[in-house]
Amino acid sequence: MIGDEESKEGLSEASFAKKSYVAGTTESSRSEYQDEEYSVDPSDAQVFGRTFLTSLFKILKVGSIYEVEHNQTRIASDEFMQFFSQAMARYPEDDISISIRDELAVVNGSPLRLKRKMQGRLNELRDLFAAADIRGLLLRRGLNTDDFLSFLGALKAASKAKTGMEHVQLATIVIDHGQPTRNIIEAVMNVNKAMYVCHVYIRGLVKLKNAHDHVRRTGDADVSTGVIKRIMQSISDLIADEDFTILGLLPLRLVPPDLSSHSFNSAIYGMILADRLGLSPQMISYIGMSIIYQDVDRLAGITVGHRDRDSVLDPSTQFSMNLRDVAKMLPRVKGDVISTLRVLNTYERGCSFEQSVRAPFYKRNRKLHLAPRIIDLCRTYDLLIQGLEGYKTRRPDLAIEYIQARAGSVFDSALVKLMVSTLxxxxxxxxxxxxxxxxxxxxxxxxxxxxxxxxxxxxxxxxxxxxxxxxxxxxxxxxxxxxxxxxxxxxxxxxxxxxx
CATH class of the missing domain: 2.30.30 (SH3 type barrels.)
Structure with a gap:
C-alpha cells in the first residue's frame, strides 16, 4: 500500500494529476477542489468537460489577480498545461474547445450539466471572458506554457483596456470573439432546442420559487434576482425563434400551480405580446421583470389587482390605497426602468383602460400606460389556465373565449386581438x-x-x-x-x- 511518502513514480498518472489539480492553491480554496470528480479522459464528456472548465477557471482567475511574471501564475499555468497534455494524449482530435453562452458551457460540443458550485465558477469564467469580449477558445495540440502565458498577458491587457482581443494572433489558441452573454442560439445549434428551452423555462420556475420562499421565510422583499434577470433575457432572445416551444410549455403545468409559476408564466406572456408589438428586446425583458417584481412586492403586502375581478380596490379609496403602496415600495426601488415600471403598475392599478386616467392621479388626463394593460391581460389569462385566485381551471381555448368575451369592457380590445392572433x-x-x-x-x-x-x-x-x-x-x-x-x-x- 502506498503511504504518505509515496513518490511521483509510485502514483498512477491520473492520481498524480489529481494531486496537481488541487496543488498550488491557497489553504482555504484547496478543499474546494479536493473531493471533486476529475478526469483527463475526453471520452467521458461530462466529467472531463467539468474538469476542463474548472482547470481553465483556476488559471484564468489566477491570471486576473497576478501579473504574468508572478510565481503563482507560472505554477497555475504549469498545472493547467500538465492537465492539457495528459488530456491530448488520450484524445484523437487535434484540439479542445470551450464555448460559453450565458449560463451554458459547451466543451468539445457537449453542453455541460452543472451543479450550483460549478455553475458559480462558470458565471465567474463568463465574466472573465466578457471583460475581454471573447466567448470561446480552441486550444490546439502543441500548446505550450509560453503560448499560454502570452495569452494570459493579452487577456489581462484587453480586460483592462476594454479593447477586445481581435489583434491577438497565436498559432495554438484560436479565440472566438464576441460577448458570451449574447447569441444563445449559436451556442446550442447542435443541441435539441426544444429541450434547451424547456431547461431554461424550468430553471426559471425553480429560481423564482426559491426567491418567493426566501421572501416568505424572511419577510424581506429585497431578494437577489440577478439569475432570474439573466434567464428572462435568455427567454427574450429565444422568443423570436422558439416562441412555439415556449408557448407550448406554459399551459402544461409542469409544476404545481402557485404564485411563482403564475408570476413566471405571466411574465413570459407579457414579453411575447411586447415582442409582437415591436418593442425593443431590452424593453421586452423590462416588461417581464416588472411582472416578476410585482409579485415579490405582493409578498411584501402590496396589493396586485386584476382588472377582471378586483374586489379590493374601491373607487373612493383607490388613489389613497395606490399611493400608500407606492410609499411602501420606495425604499426598495431605484431610478432604473424596471423600478419605474414597478411604481407605475402600482400607481395606475385599477384605472380604466378605455377612459383617460384623471385627477387626482395626473394633472392632465392621460391614457393608461401600455405596461399595465399588457400585464392585466396576461395575468388573467394565466390565472384561467392555472385555476388560481378563485378562477376555475380552463383549457387554453376556453380561456381565450373568456378573454374575448371581455374585450373592450375589461381588457384592451386591440391587445386581446393581438393575443388571439399570437396564441x-x-x-x-x-x-x-x-x-x-x-x-x-x-x-x-x-x-x-x-x-x-x-x-x-x-x-x-x-x-x-x-x-x-x-x-x-x-x-x-x-x-x-x-x-x-x-x-x-x-x-x-x-x-x-x-x-x-
Missing part, C-alpha cells in the same frame, strides 16, 4: 378531438393570414405520433371537433409536445 383560437398545448375520432395536441398555431381553426397538430398516439398541418389541402377532410381533457395516466401530453 390562436386553439392555443399551443391544447388537446383536441379531431373529426377522425383521434385525439391530438396543438403544436403550432396557423399563420396570421391563415384559418385560425387549422393549426398544426400531433396525434396523441405513442405507436404513431405523427404531425400534420390541418391547413394543408390534403387534410381538408379533417377538422377539430372540440377541445378535450386527456387523462395523464393515458398519455403524457408534455412528452408528446416536446418530442414534436
Amino acid at each position: 390562436g383560437v386553439y392555443p399551443i398545448g391544447t388537446t383536441v378531438l379531431l373529426t377522425t375520432g383521434e385525439k391530438a395536441v396543438i403544436v403550432r398555431t396557423p399563420d396570421p393570414s391563415g384559418d385560425p381553426r387549422k393549426p398544426v397538430v400531433r396525434i396523441l398516439n405513442q405507436a404513431n405520433p405523427m404531425s400534420f398541418d390541418l391547413s394543408d389541402p390534403k387534410y381538408a377532410h379533417i377538422e377539430i371537433a372540440k377541445s378535450v381533457e386527456v387523462d395523464p395516466s393515458e398519455i403524457s401530453v408534455s412528452k408528446v409536445f416536446l418530442l414534436s
Whole structure:
C-alpha cells in the first residue's frame, strides 16, 4: 500500500494529476477542489468537460489577480498545461474547445450539466471572458506554457483596456470573439432546442420559487434576482425563434400551480405580446421583470389587482390605497426602468383602460400606460389556465373565449386581438378531438393570414405520433371537433409536445 511518502513514480498518472489539480492553491480554496470528480479522459464528456472548465477557471482567475511574471501564475499555468497534455494524449482530435453562452458551457460540443458550485465558477469564467469580449477558445495540440502565458498577458491587457482581443494572433489558441452573454442560439445549434428551452423555462420556475420562499421565510422583499434577470433575457432572445416551444410549455403545468409559476408564466406572456408589438428586446425583458417584481412586492403586502375581478380596490379609496403602496415600495426601488415600471403598475392599478386616467392621479388626463394593460391581460389569462385566485381551471381555448368575451369592457380590445392572433383560437398545448375520432395536441398555431381553426397538430398516439398541418389541402377532410381533457395516466401530453 502506498503511504504518505509515496513518490511521483509510485502514483498512477491520473492520481498524480489529481494531486496537481488541487496543488498550488491557497489553504482555504484547496478543499474546494479536493473531493471533486476529475478526469483527463475526453471520452467521458461530462466529467472531463467539468474538469476542463474548472482547470481553465483556476488559471484564468489566477491570471486576473497576478501579473504574468508572478510565481503563482507560472505554477497555475504549469498545472493547467500538465492537465492539457495528459488530456491530448488520450484524445484523437487535434484540439479542445470551450464555448460559453450565458449560463451554458459547451466543451468539445457537449453542453455541460452543472451543479450550483460549478455553475458559480462558470458565471465567474463568463465574466472573465466578457471583460475581454471573447466567448470561446480552441486550444490546439502543441500548446505550450509560453503560448499560454502570452495569452494570459493579452487577456489581462484587453480586460483592462476594454479593447477586445481581435489583434491577438497565436498559432495554438484560436479565440472566438464576441460577448458570451449574447447569441444563445449559436451556442446550442447542435443541441435539441426544444429541450434547451424547456431547461431554461424550468430553471426559471425553480429560481423564482426559491426567491418567493426566501421572501416568505424572511419577510424581506429585497431578494437577489440577478439569475432570474439573466434567464428572462435568455427567454427574450429565444422568443423570436422558439416562441412555439415556449408557448407550448406554459399551459402544461409542469409544476404545481402557485404564485411563482403564475408570476413566471405571466411574465413570459407579457414579453411575447411586447415582442409582437415591436418593442425593443431590452424593453421586452423590462416588461417581464416588472411582472416578476410585482409579485415579490405582493409578498411584501402590496396589493396586485386584476382588472377582471378586483374586489379590493374601491373607487373612493383607490388613489389613497395606490399611493400608500407606492410609499411602501420606495425604499426598495431605484431610478432604473424596471423600478419605474414597478411604481407605475402600482400607481395606475385599477384605472380604466378605455377612459383617460384623471385627477387626482395626473394633472392632465392621460391614457393608461401600455405596461399595465399588457400585464392585466396576461395575468388573467394565466390565472384561467392555472385555476388560481378563485378562477376555475380552463383549457387554453376556453380561456381565450373568456378573454374575448371581455374585450373592450375589461381588457384592451386591440391587445386581446393581438393575443388571439399570437396564441390562436386553439392555443399551443391544447388537446383536441379531431373529426377522425383521434385525439391530438396543438403544436403550432396557423399563420396570421391563415384559418385560425387549422393549426398544426400531433396525434396523441405513442405507436404513431405523427404531425400534420390541418391547413394543408390534403387534410381538408379533417377538422377539430372540440377541445378535450386527456387523462395523464393515458398519455403524457408534455412528452408528446416536446418530442414534436
